[in-house]
Amino acid sequence: MRVLVIGGTGPTGPHLVNGLIARGHDVVILHGGFHEVEFVQPVEHIHTDPHFAETLGPALAGRTFDLVIATYGRIRVIADVLKGRTARLITVSGGAVYAPPEDPRWGPLGPPIAVAEDSPLHDETHGAQGLPLKIRKTERAVMAMHKAGHFSATVFRYPMIYGPHAPANPDWSIVRRILDGRRRFVVGDGGLTVLRRGFAANVAHALLLAVDKADVAAGRIYNVADDVQHSLRQRVDLIARALGHEWELVNVPQQLARKVSPLWVPQRHFAFDTTKLRTELGYADVVPTAQAIVQSAQWLCRHPPKAGGELEKQLGDPFAYDAEDRLMHLAIQSLTEASVVEFPDIGTAHMYRHPKKPDEDWTPSSNANASPPKEST
Numbered sequence: 001m002r003v004l005v006i007g008g009t010g011p012t013g014p015h016l017v018n019g020l021i022a023r024g025h026d027v028v029i030l031h032g033g034f035h036e037v038e039f040v041q042p043v044e045h046i047h048t049d050p051h052f053a054e055t056l057g058p059a060l061a062g063r064t065f066d067l068v069i070a071t072y073g074r075i076r077v078i079a080d081v082l083k084g085r086t087a088r089l090i091t092v093s094g095g096a097v098y099a100p101p102e103d104p105r106w107g108p109l110g111p112p113i114a115v116a117e118d119s120p121l122h123d124e125t126h127g128a129q130g131l132p133l134k135i136r137k138t139e140r141a142v143m144a145m146h147k148a149g150h151f152s153a154t155v156f157r158y159p160m161i162y163g164p165h166a167p168a169n170p171d172w173s174i175v176r177r178i179l180d181g182r183r184r185f186v187v188g189d190g191g192l193t194v195l196r197r198g199f200a201a202n203v204a205h206a207l208l209l210a211v212d213k214a215d216v217a218a219g220r221i222y223n224v225a226d227d228v229q230h231s232l233r234q235r236v237d238l239i240a241r242a243l244g245h246e247w248e249l250v251n252v253p254q255q256l257a258r259k260v261s262p263l264w265v266p267q268r269h270f271a272f273d274t275t276k277l278r279t280e281l282g283y284a285d286v287v288p289t290a291q292a293i294v295q296s297a298q299w300l301c302r303h304p305p306k307a308g309g310e311l312e313k314q315l316g317d318p319f320a321y322d323a324e325d326r327l328m329h330l331a332i333q334s335l336t337e338a339s340v341v342e343f344p345d346i347g348t349a350h351m352y353r354h355p356k357k358p359d360e361d362w363t364p365s366s367n368a369n370a371s372p373p374k375e376s377t
Contacts, residue, residue: 001025003211004065004086006050007072008043009035011166015204016069017043020211030059031072037165050074056081069207076138083150090210093139093157093221095196096132097121101268113194116273117157117221139221146219154210154217156203159225159272163200163292164299168314171293173261174236175300176319178245184328187249188257191233196272198225199292202285209281216280223272228289235293242294243301250328260324261317 003020007013008029018040020027033047048059050073060081070078070091082089099120101110106120122132139155146153162169177185206224210217230238233249240247254267277283287295305311312319349364 001066002064003027004060004063004068005029006068006070006078007031009037009165010072011161011163011200012071012204012207013037014039014165015201016071016207019204019208023208023211025067028065030056035165050078053077053081060085067211069211071207076141079138079142079145079153083145086151088152088154088214089142089146090154090156090207090217091142093135093155095157095159095270095272097135097139097157100132111270112273113269114271114273115223117223117276143219143221152214152218154219155221156207156210156224157221157272158203159196159198159223161198161200161203163296164303166200166296168311169296169300170315171235171239171296172300172305172311173315173317174239175243175297176304178240178243178247179301179304180319180321182247182321184248184250184325185236186257186260186324186328187233187236187251188254190251191236191249192231193254193267194229194231194269194271196223196225196270197229199285199287199289199296201287202226202292205286206277206281206283209283213281220276220280222277222281223274224277224283225272225274226289226292227274227278227283227285229271230289230293238290238293239297242297250331252327252331256327256331259327260320261315 003025005013005017005020005027006029008017009031013029013031014037017027017029021040021043028044028046030046030048030050032049033045046059049055050070052074056073056077063085065086067088067090068078068082068086070089075091075093079089079091095115098111098115099105099122103120111119122136124133142153142155145151160170161167162171174185203224206222210222236249258267274283285292307319347364349362353360353362355361
């Protein structure tokens, strides 16, 4: 099968290309030529800008493919140019397509921690605008072309990608502070927030499953993310241990933590429900999450981004250590001052009766400082 990969040199690209080669496919990659990576064997490169029809169209003139995987560029433009040039299109979207938390369609509790593909989406009738609306319109356009018979389409909603070559890799905010010898680290709201994340090799594996199961994946939209998700604090702890570093985690309110680094300090839980991906395509992580997090951190240590360069600007992390120290000092000081406020000690008691004689009613513990009694067996 002749396959065109649009992108190919980003975080998921090498895994896709190498996976396609291993399956015996003839692979061509199309990208801007700004970054180059090595594959298991040489492949043809087409260098052009995939964001515009006037550059993409001429670059593909007279060429057809059995399958196109587009992970980069302007997807609506790519899909339109590919009409009549490919039998299948696998492409990507993102979590920004889901409606904002204040949208009433979520119901009285708002969005769940993990959102499924049939959850409320951004649209014009609910005030959507900007990038989220553009992503939603792109999904609709691709699926309209699928229904019109221009090609068989599958869309994957990407998570936050981490791992080698990942742009705006949030793990760098942790790793650089370790390399810089920081002894304190700011976490917002205890670092308990859970986000949708996907290791590059795992995300690529999901797309390759769609390559293998063309009939099942036709016309489908899938969330993709690591099977197992962890909190920011768990990732910080694991990376520090893996790199042999010790530091104190300083908890501050989320709205203040975002001053430190607005991108990697999340405001709320936002994970993906990947049940559909696992049940229909048989997805399972090829790299376990803990191993993936460590691999990502170790790669960043070997390939540290330039200070103040492209990746750090994408992250929006100023690495303003003087300001961080001032914030942490005030947070620790305020916690110390607040800890002197005294409350009455009413003790604790298990919610079930633990009678010492028959028919004895529920009573609180006689020792206010005693641990709650264990449940009867």
